[in-house]
Amino acid sequence: MPQRRRLARAALSTTAAAASLALATPAWASSTIGLNPAHEGRTASHFTQVCDDERFAGLPAGDDGWHFVLPGKESGNFESLTLTFDDGTAAVTVRIPDGSDAYPDFFYSIGGRAPRQIHAYLFTPAGWTLVGGSATVSGTGTKFNVSHTCAGEASTESPSPSPSPSTPESPQPSESPSTSASPSGSPSATESPVPSATESPVPSGSASPSESATAPASPSGGTGGGDLPLTGAAVTGMALTGVALIGGGAALMVLRRRRDRITFTS
Numbered sequence: 001m002p003q004r005r006r007l008a009r010a011a012l013s014t015t016a017a018a019a020s021l022a023l024a025t026p027a028w029a030s031s032t033i034g035l036n037p038a039h040e041g042r043t044a045s046h047f048t049q050v051c052d053d054e055r056f057a058g059l060p061a062g063d064d065g066w067h068f069v070l071p072g073k074e075s076g077n078f079e080s081l082t083l084t085f086d087d088g089t090a091a092v093t094v095r096i097p098d099g100s101d102a103y104p105d106f107f108y109s110i111g112g113r114a115p116r117q118i119h120a121y122l123f124t125p126a127g128w129t130l131v132g133g134s135a136t137v138s139g140t141g142t143k144f145n146v147s148h149t150c151a152g153e154a155s156t157e158s159p160s161p162s163p164s165p166s167t168p169e170s171p172q173p174s175e176s177p178s179t180s181a182s183p184s185g186s187p188s189a190t191e192s193p194v195p196s197a198t199e200s201p202v203p204s205g206s207a208s209p210s211e212s213a214t215a216p217a218s219p220s221g222g223t224g225g226g227d228l229p230l231t232g233a234a235v236t237g238m239a240l241t242g243v244a245l246i247g248g249g250a251a252l253m254v255l256r257r258r259r260d261r262i263t264f265t266s
Contacts, residue, residue, distance in 0.1 A: 030079060033141045035133040043129050044149040051150035055108060055121050063123045065150035066130075070118040076139020077117040078107055083133035085124060091131065096120050119147075126152035 039047075044064035050056075056065040070078060081096040096105040108119035135144050 044151040047149040050148040068120040069147040075141035079136040084131040086129040127154035
């Protein structure tokens with residue numbers, strides 16, 4: 001009898017211990033949840049900037065750091081994430097965890113005896129736009145969020161342009177030929193013809209054009225310099241020459257009229 005009682009007590013203790021362990025371990029099944037719609041179509045610069053997060057210590061220069069988090073205790077743990085980004089030319093799909101791609105990622109667990117894996121970190125090239133995403137979690141939930149980011153500076157370096165061929169300098173415009181000095185104001189012998197004997201005589205009272213053109217300038221009345229030199233023929237000589245021409249022309253006309261009047265008779 002005592003032995004049977006001992007066996008019954010041992011079985012009862014084992015059953016109680018198994019029941020306690022079953023109650024202590026939550027029976028969570030895997031489920032898929034989506035990214036918070038309010039966080040879709042955003043770049044890293046849109047979210048709260050926490051660049052002093054120690055998990056961003058290994059963030060490469062020129063990259064964006066992303067921190068995703070599961071809200072609430074009912075969501076369980078992250079098992080995997082699938083995120084879609086737009087790099088400006090095409091859509092890029094990034095999975096966490098995935099050590100085969102070029103984008104560093106890792107999970108971060110918190111807690112003591114039962115740590116929870118509810119934080120995920122990802123580094124992408126700066127300037128990418130988060131289009132959408134989904135997460136597989138060991139529990140229930142409706143969405144996951146972007147907690148904070150550290151936006152990097154997109155590279156603005158453009159390929160150095162190839163040196164353009166040097167343009168030959170345009171020849172300097174040659175100086176225009178110097179303008180020759182204007183001809184003297186006095187008319188030449190061919191420009192003003194001398195009146196012939198048959199032209200009507202010029203009245204004796206009027207001066208000839210050459211006389212007015214060559215009249216000497218009156219000497220300056222100033223005290224600082226001498227008289228201006230006289231140029232051209234003397235006025236008196238030109239006047240006598242004109243009178244002689246007029247008289248000779250008149251004499252020729254008188255002789256011609258007398259000649260026309262002479263008649264010859266036989």
